[in-house]
Amino acid sequence: MGKELLQEGILVRGQSCGVGLALCRRLLEEDGRIHLCIACRNEQKSEATRDLILATHPAAQVSTVEMDLGNLASVLRAARELRCRFQRLDFIYLNAGIMPNPHVNFKALWHGLLTGRVLHMLTTAEGIMTQTDRLNGDGLQEVFATNLFGHFMLVRQLQSLLCGNEKPSRLIWTSSSNARESAFSLSDYQHAKGQESYSSSKYATDLTSVVLNRKFNDQGLYSSVVCPGLVMSNMTYRILPVFLWKLLMPIMWLIRFFAKTYTLTPYNGAEAHVWLFKQKPEYLDSLVKYHSCTSGLGRCYVEPRKMDVDEDTAEKFYQKLLELEEQTLEKYHDLLD
Ligand SMILES: NC(=O)C1=CN([C@@H]2O[C@H](COP(=O)(O)OP(=O)(O)OC[C@H]3O[C@@H](n4cnc5c(N)ncnc54)[C@H](OP(=O)(O)O)[C@@H]3O)[C@@H](O)[C@H]2O)C=CC1
Numbered sequence: 100m101g102k103e104l105l106q107e108g109i110l111v112r113g114q115s116c117g118v119g120l121a122l123c124r125r126l127l128e129e130d131g132r133i134h135l136c137i138a139c140r141n142e143q144k145s146e147a148t149r150d151l152i153l154a155t156h157p158a159a160q161v162s163t164v165e166m167d168l169g170n171l172a173s174v175l176r177a178a179r180e181l182r183c184r185f186q187r188l189d190f191i192y193l194n195a196g197i198m199p200n201p202h203v204n205f206k207a208l209w210h211g212l213l214t215g216r217v218l219h220m221l222t223t224a225e226g227i228m229t230q231t232d233r234l235n236g237d238g239l240q241e242v243f244a245t246n247l248f249g250h251f252m253l254v255r256q257l258q259s260l261l262c263g264n265e266k267p268s269r270l271i272w273t274s275s276s277n278a279r280e281s282a283f284s285l286s287d288y289q290h291a292k293g294q295e296s297y298s299s300s301k302y303a304t305d306l307t308s309v310v311l312n313r314k315f316n317d318q319g320l321y322s323s324v325v326c327p328g329l330v331m332s333n334m335t336y337r338i339l340p341v342f343l344w345k346l347l348m349p350i351m352w353l354i355r356f357f358a359k360t361y362t363l364t365p366y367n368g369a370e371a372h373v374w375l376f377k378q379k380p381e382y383l384d385s386l387v388k389y390h391s392c393t394s395g396l397g398r399c400y401v402e403p404r405k406m407d408v409d410e411d412t413a414e415k416f417y418q419k420l421l422e423l424e425e426q427t428l429e430k431y432h433d434l435l436d
């Protein structure tokens with residue numbers, strides 16, 4: 100049997116951009132026998148994405164499942180369907196992510212350009228980006244729910260397909276260089292009070308991956324985090340308009356000589372995801388984030404960087420996630436087997 104793979108966060112709406120779609124295509128280039136299962140928010144998007152993949156890989160095995168990560172009932176339904184369809188899953192790419200209402204502080208950006216930390220600012224967006232979050236239909240902060248908790252619930256619901264298999268199973272979370280400890284707080288882990296919900300959700304992702312390794316490595320489940328670098332996708336096109344990004348492109352190619360995380364294309368951004376696909380998980384460091392990088396001359400490579408995570412905080416956060424999971428399962432008990 101080829102590798103069975105659940106992939107999320109694939110670009111739809113008929114455009115060929117987004118890390119998810121590039122990732123699917125690159126994985127099929129690595130191994131045409133894999134079974135890709137793509138999770139999209141509705142049937143139309145699933146079909147459109149499937150067609151985009153089949154256009155370049157006509158012989159690929161691609162199935163679809165409907166799942167809205169911002170809606171826990173939808174996650175539970177999808178997990179139930181996947182448990183019926185698959186006996187095991189070798190990889191889950193937890194790649195979906197949102198950054199609603201992004202706001203760039205151009206004054207801070209301008210000041211930053213004149214300081215010694217300009218490269219740090221241009222690669223992490225530290226101090227220059229904020230977002231406005233809101234509550235979703237489940238009463239959770241939307242960014243936390245979509246970027247982290249929906250994924251977490253999915254993993255927990257699919258545990259029987261991921262643990263205790265002959266071969267290890269893998270979780271690969273798409274985090275970000277924008278993940279920052281100072282944006283995250285255990286007492287406000289959904290980030291209801293601040294304006295850096297994206298940064299907080301990505302730091303929460305890093306914590307979750309670390310703690311999942313501690314809990315599940317002995318059952319054959321391994322988790323890793325990747326950063327795709329700065330990629331031109333729907334997400335970045337909501338930060339600045341497309342024409343501005345196009346105007347900035349020559350500057351960004353120049354910056355790339357100094358900032359290797361300016362991967363810029365979804366293909367380059369998926370480098371770390373694909374690299375991890377080929378690694379033996381036992382040899383990976385769970386405290387490392389794998390960054391997709393592109394050199395000034397366009398060569399793609401992966402750079403491991405130690406994460407700024409405290410394992411004690413990770414454990415406490417995990418307990419909070421379990422509490423929230425319990426409340427969710429109580430609420431949706433009719434959707435369980
Ligand atoms: N672009 C960048 O510079 C960077 C991106 N990242 C991360 O990379 C990942 C991919 O982003 P990217 O490809 O750039 O952006 P896109 O906006 O192109 O892709 C985001 C994907 O997430 C999916 N998604 C969003 N909300 C939901 C939901 N509620 N349920 C299911 N799927 C959902 C989207 O589906 P739909 O089409 O239905 O909206 C889309 O396929 C994200 O996690 C992002 O945070 C990290 C660092 C930098």
Ligand SMILES: CC(C)=CCC[C@@H](C)[C@H]1CC[C@H]2C3=C(CC[C@]12C)[C@@]1(C)CCC(=O)C[C@@H]1CC3
Binds near residue numbers: 220221274335
């Ligand atoms: C000259 C130039 C590149 C100008 C663009 C300024 C800003 C709009 C970007 C500088 C750093 C970028 C960045 C992101 C978005 C766009 C910037 C703020 C992200 C936050 C996008 C999503 C992520 O996950 C991390 C990125 C870090 C860098």
